[in-house]
Amino acid sequence: MPVAAAEVPVVAIDGPGGSGKGTVARAVARALGWHMLDSGALYRVVGLAASQQRMDWEDTAGLARVARDLAVVFDPLSGDEGRIVLAGSDVSAAIREEAAGHAASRVAAVPAVREALVDRQRRFRRPPGLVADGRDMGSVIFPDARLKVFLTASVEERALRRYKQLKQKGIDVSLPALSKDMAERDRRDAERAVAPLRASPDARILDTTGLGVAEVVVRVLHWVGEAYPGLARREGPDA
Secondary structure, three states: OOOOHHHOOEEEEEOOOOOOHHHHHHHHHHHHOOEEEEHHHHHHHHHHHHHHOOOOOOOHHHHHHHHHOOOEEEEOOOOOOOEEEEOOEEOOOHHHOHHHHHHHHHHHOOHHHHHHHHHHHHOOOOOOOEEEEEOOHHHHHOOOOOEEEEEEOOHHHHHHHHHHHHHHOOOOOOHHHHHHHHHHHHHHHHHOOOOOOOOOOOOEEEEOOOOOHHHHHHHHHHHHHHHOOOOOOOOOOOO
16 A cells, blocks of 8 residues: 655755755665655756756746756765756766856745745655755755754854865865855855745754764764654664
């Protein structure tokens, strides 16, 4: 008998850019054997598609149409950051560039775009479970999730993490400029009219400054066990 979507367990992991939520969500999903939703990647794809189509950033109806009509395939647990194919082309690397991040922040502030993506994101909720990573997973997309986690870290720490990631990919970037840009994106995300970035009242807040990924993953898996008692899972992020 098919399982109703509302009965599928969900772990919502939110937080600002560079807080480690994507890496942690991927490790938790693999440890549990669950599906994963990387909503940030979804918005980056919308931003990239809009850029490719030379959309006017003020054309909200046009941007919403791009979001609704996306011909995209996600394989979020493939490799380190997942594989994404847009209209037959692998854009996995392109969406991780800073330009795509800027575009994502702009389209994410458009209410019509966010509305167009709600159902698409909720369709990721399939048995045996879902780990959803983003900025409004617990507050808007899956408000009924038993476990909501909000990861944070200082702007300096988050900028340094992103700086190291980009340098490893051979992308030349200025750390001060990256830090300034991250603080500005935090402001835009927190002040947008629809689904602003903020922790849900019932979220568990964890400052990841100075913590290793393995430490954070173990903590989250422990919370999963509390939220879903008796849930069979492997122990640790690398199990």
